[in-house]
Amino acid sequence: MKIDWASLGTVALVSLAVSVAVVALVSFALVGLSARARANAVGGPDDGAPPPMNPALGTAVSGVCLLAVAAIVVYGLYVIVA
Amino acid sequence: MDLSLIVVAVVVTALVFDFTNGFHDTANAMATSIATKAMSPKVAVTVAGALNLVGAFLSVEVARTISSGLVDETRISPVVIFAGLVGAIMWNLLTWLLGLPSSSSHALFGGLIGATLVAAGTGAVQFGAVFTKVVLPAVISPILAGVIAMLATYLAYRTTARADDGTVKKGFKAGQILSASMVALAHGTNDAQKTMGVITLTLITAGALPTGSGPPFWVIFSAGLAIALGTYIGGWRIIRTLGKRVSEIETPQGFAAETSAATIILASSHLGFALSTTQVATGAIFGAGAGKRAAGVQWGVAGRMALAWIVTLPAAAAVGAVAAWVASRGTAGTIVVAVVAIALAAGIYAASRRNPVTADNVNDVPSPAPVPAGAPA
Numbered sequence: 001m002k003i004d005w006a007s008l009g010t011v012a013l014v015s016l017a018v019s020v021a022v023v024a025l026v027s028f029a030l031v032g033l034s035a036r037a038r039a040n041a042v043g044g045p046d047d048g049a050p051p052p053m054n055p056a057l058g059t060a061v062s063g064v065c066l067l068a069v070a071a072i073v074v075y076g077l078y079v080i081v082a
Numbered sequence: 083m084d085l086s087l088i089v090v091a092v093v094v095t096a097l098v099f100d101f102t103n104g105f106h107d108t109a110n111a112m113a114t115s116i117a118t119k120a121m122s123p124k125v126a127v128t129v130a131g132a133l134n135l136v137g138a139f140l141s142v143e144v145a146r147t148i149s150s151g152l153v154d155e156t157r158i159s160p161v162v163i164f165a166g167l168v169g170a171i172m173w174n175l176l177t178w179l180l181g182l183p184s185s186s187s188h189a190l191f192g193g194l195i196g197a198t199l200v201a202a203g204t205g206a207v208q209f210g211a212v213f214t215k216v217v218l219p220a221v222i223s224p225i226l227a228g229v230i231a232m233l234a235t236y237l238a239y240r241t242t243a244r245a246d247d248g249t250v251k252k253g254f255k256a257g258q259i260l261s262a263s264m265v266a267l268a269h270g271t272n273d274a275q276k277t278m279g280v281i282t283l284t285l286i287t288a289g290a291l292p293t294g295s296g297p298p299f300w301v302i303f304s305a306g307l308a309i310a311l312g313t314y315i316g317g318w319r320i321i322r323t324l325g326k327r328v329s330e331i332e333t334p335q336g337f338a339a340e341t342s343a344a345t346i347i348l349a350s351s352h353l354g355f356a357l358s359t360t361q362v363a364t365g366a367i368f369g370a371g372a373g374k375r376a377a378g379v380q381w382g383v384a385g386r387m388a389l390a391w392i393v394t395l396p397a398a399a400a401v402g403a404v405a406a407w408v409a410s411r412g413t414a415g416t417i418v419v420a421v422v423a424i425a426l427a428a429g430i431y432a433a434s435r436r437n438p439v440t441a442d443n444v445n446d447v448p449s450p451a452p453v454p455a456g457a458p459a
Contacts, residue, residue, distance in 0.1 A: 007353050010353050011346070015350075016233070019233075019346070020233060022345070026253065026257050026337065030242055080141070080348065
């Protein structure tokens with residue numbers, strides 16, 4: 001009985017890396033977008049903490065992150081089709 | 083002639099199996115999206131159904147290789163395939179009635195193995211292949227998916243802990259629509275293929291197609307349609323179990339679970355270590371629950387599922403064996419099997435009507451459902 005440990009290991013590592021990367025990128029993108037939401041909030045309860053980053057930078061960061069996610073999704077589609 | 087009758091019976095039964103496969107597995111892609119209300123139940127099953135149909139057309143790689151490995155295909159007849167399919171359908175219906183997400187592939191393999199044992203003896207079943215292709219992946223899939231989804235969930239919560247709540251919720255909701263769609267598409271490219279492979283194999287053994295041919299268009303189309311319709315009907319009982327009974331699922335968890343499931347399914351089917359869609363999706367949901375708070379997960383539910391998974395293959399094999407024994411008595415036997423199967427299916431459906439779960443009440447679960455601690459094991 002031959003168990004293909006090598007491909008099992010590959011599947012595990014690739015899955016882990018890609019899943020964590022996608023979730024992390026989306027999370028970062030949402031952190032970036034949050035900066036915008038907070039900047040727009042007028043008269044909300046202010047805990048005194050400064051916004052984590054400036055809104056323009058936040059939007060840019062989230063744009064980059066979401067582009068990277070889009071690239072991964074497109075690659076996933078390519079893998080499905082090919 | 084007898085031959086053509088049994089071939090027609092196999093094609094119809096295969097499509098019925100495909101249909102049960104569809105509604106059994108809607109939950110894999112959509113349970114968490116429905117639970118977090120990222121999509122309304124109706125929209126979710128429509129999207130999943132459509133993507134399953136699209137997926138069926140994207141690739142026929144799995145269908146081409148379905149016949150290799152588990153049983154010696156030169157020694158099985160259409161009757162054996164018919165009996166195996168009946169076993170698989172019965173088990174799928176029973177687990178659906180109980181709301182348990184068991185693997186349709188295992189039911190199919192089990193049914194075929196049982197039928198082959200009766201018809202051709204133990205020599206025709208390659209038990210080594212059964213272990214490496216079915217048992218081992220069944221153990222590894224949920225654990226791997228669980229660990230990955232747990233890490234991803236933990237990461238999602240840590241990263242967004244101080245971000246704007248509304249933005250995070252909305253963002254992960256949008257992400258869930260995409261990740262759930264990927265799971266549905268990947269499912270379509272995998273599971274509809276099994277039915278195509280079975281039908282094609284039957285047509286080849288019956289001499290209707292030359293050896294080594296791929297599935298003809300009508301096979302691809304009808305298999306894709308059957309699984310899409312099944313998906314659209316929605317296995318609401320299983321969706322409720324996975325979406326509501328495992329743990330309280332929030333949008334970051336749903337996104338992490340679906341992303342992990344989609345990635346693992348794609349990676350496994352393209353890097354050569356096939357894992358079960360159902361077990362990956364289920365493991366990912368448990369992992370996502372545990373990634374936020376392990377105590378919030380109903381581990382008793384996990385115990386019951388594990389039990390169902392262990393029983394799936396032997397149970398479907400037993401039904402397949404009985405069906406093969408009766409059906410191999412001749413045309414009358416085949417008809418008896420079909421009639422009994424239809425009667426049992428009707429009975430299971432009637433039982434489900436006593437406590438129907440539909441798109442309208444799928445999310446109505448008295449939260450923390452009291453689960454008897456420790457499944458009977």
